[in-house]
Amino acid sequence: MAANPPFVIAGAGLAGAKAAEALRGGGFDGPLVLVGEEDERPYERPPLSKEYLQGTSPREDVFVHPQNWYEENGVELRLGVPAAAVDPGGHTVTLADGSSLPYAKLLLATGSSPRRLPVGGENLDGVHYLRRLADSDRLKETFRTASRVVVIGGGWIGLETTAAARTAGVQVTLLEAAELPLLGVLGRETAQVFADLHTEHGVDLRCGTHVTEITGENGHVTGVRLHGGERIEADAVIVGVGITPNTALAVDAGLEVEDGIRVDAALRTSHPDIWAAGDVASALHPLLGRHIRVEHWANALNQPATAARSMLGEDASYDRLPYFFTDQYDLGMEYTGYAGAGTYDQVVFRGSTSDREFIAFWLNQRRVLAGMNVNVWDVTAPIRTLVTSRLPVEASRLADVGVPLTEVFAEG
Template sequence: MPEPATFVIVGGGLAAAKACEALRDEGFDGRIVLIGREEHLPYERPPLSKGYLQGDSGRDEMVVHDRDWYDRNAVELRLGAEVTAIDPGGRTVTLAGGERIGYDKLLLATGARPRRLAVPGADGPTVRYLRTVDDSERLRDTLAAAARIAIIGGGWIGLEVAAAARAAGAEVTVIESESAPLLRVLGPRIADVFTKLHREHGVEFAFGARVAEITAAGVLLADGTRVDADAVVVGVGAVPDTGLAEAAGLAVGDGIEVGADLRTSDPDIFAAGDVAGAYHPLLERRVRVEHWANALNQPAVAARGMLGRPGGYENLPYFYTDQYDLGMEYVGHIPPGEDPDVVVRGDLDAREFIAFWLVADRVVAAMNVNVWDVTDDTQALIRSASPVDRDRLADPGTPLDRLV
């Protein structure tokens, strides 16, 4: 009888845990080895900048599966372990310390890592980055103790941390190189909604700013302005953790390049989650999205591919945020180089609306703010790729499902 197959999963987040689950659900009865860099059981990351950071939820609520689940499903956990190399020819991974583990199929779910600032003081003792549960706990302690917080970066993480810092009672200044937060993602009209939201909650902004140095007293800007702060949070984006893939000779662009089936340029290696730049059949391009939805849903497709079964990932990009009393869901993708029009249904000032981004009168993305149970309809609009009537799109009296 042949030896049972061994599937190795490198990563310790949601995508890795859901891959184990999907493989067992698909009937795989071979050996599964999950190798995670952190000591913790695989967990979900969105709470790190939301409820967990603010102390509204506990660590157990983030854990994907408890340890008993891994035991019951015969998943070997190698936590606190670092994979240092992949040998595609020999089909092995090497751990720090020299141990080698052979694989028949390999899934890379290595995620992303925070982008580091290249300025003096960026790794000083008062500087915080946010990626892991340990980072979140350290930052929570910082917010509880600091009177003044400077946040470098006005993206999703920066704004969520700003909301948490204000809830903790700290004075907050967000330093952003653009003229508004989230400008490149949302455009000026919708970005202004978030500017006003945070200003109403006491956040100050330094727009069009360049950081020259981080000091023990705060942040020095390129124009000589000093932003006083007891601690500095850097949230200037993340980069996919592709080092192992690049060293192994896999195709890498914006993330590890994979097809719709999440297979890499090596037929025995797959990638899923934040690290995967996956070809999207509807969008007809590779898309890499750093959010929970891909980590949750891509592993089922990867598992089928690892088992030699057909499948493709066609979910539209999706993400969400919660800041103060604002809840938001965003679905879709604006093609690079496009300058879409924005149509709004609802009340921007009341922060109860749906925004639609249109290219050639076709909806390519939509965001609902404090309006719920509409994502099925907005996704249907995007998937239809049909021209829409802008007046009807903006009219709350016209049901969204009548526009498809």
């Protein structure tokens, strides 16, 4: 009698590793194969731009599981051979080395890739993108040897690598196309907090700027040229202009794709035996009533448990609120909820933005959509309650630090 085909997980990052863990924890004792493009076993990405990049945590801490965990739990690791094609009808995955894997059920946890900067000189030596452990290793070495770095892009990766470079004593020019870093994500007043933070730490912040060329000599970067002709010298350039979900497998397999692989609340794709989780998944969120794709660590950490339950035939729904965090210099921040551009009509601040100790709340029709606590701790749970309750709040009480967050709801 032929052996049962395995459950296959395509993508050996945090989401893939946590899915394997959840399947075993959920009682699945059949064959399980985890396929990944990189040679490294699964690791977490936040340390790559935070504590590992700054040298405050060891390399071993980035890995999701100890090396022996996979063998002890009967998880077959196939590293360095990414999935190249999926045949939903034949229930097979073809790997990059030409080999073929049958599957009973398949989870796509293929993550995302850095968006490339479409200018001349983008491929010069000394131009860095940060996505993989090896990228972080190269940046750590760069910070030891470079004196001047240009960072292109004022999103989370750009700001965190800027903070790491300045902490290492490197001069940094940060270039952002918008009027402020994070303007589209946080809105003007909150974005200004991060702009001020970096300028106070000696960053040459240039907003409203556009790079037209990365210049080089003898194959190595020497600087960047801006629209208008100005050239900024640099020993290295870091590009952080966003990421793109790795949907090629899904597209070629005929799965529904729209800003990621489209899945239901149970993380099942348009094919009944294929699921998706992590950066690549555009999931129907029960509370929000819409599909969202969240490019943050918490999704890759928590979504796989829901996918695993669904793969095992259980009723499952992923209803956790989006959550992310950042650490830059002496600023620590947590963000809970979802307040996309155009979804809110009011921002309420509780505390002091000038002292960088506050909570910002995004509201729509007096209901809290999201909250961001900056250097204020142990408030994630009450912020989550404010969002999930969907009850109207009194803005004046929400802003008053003397009123407990449990007592800000409107009366009547």
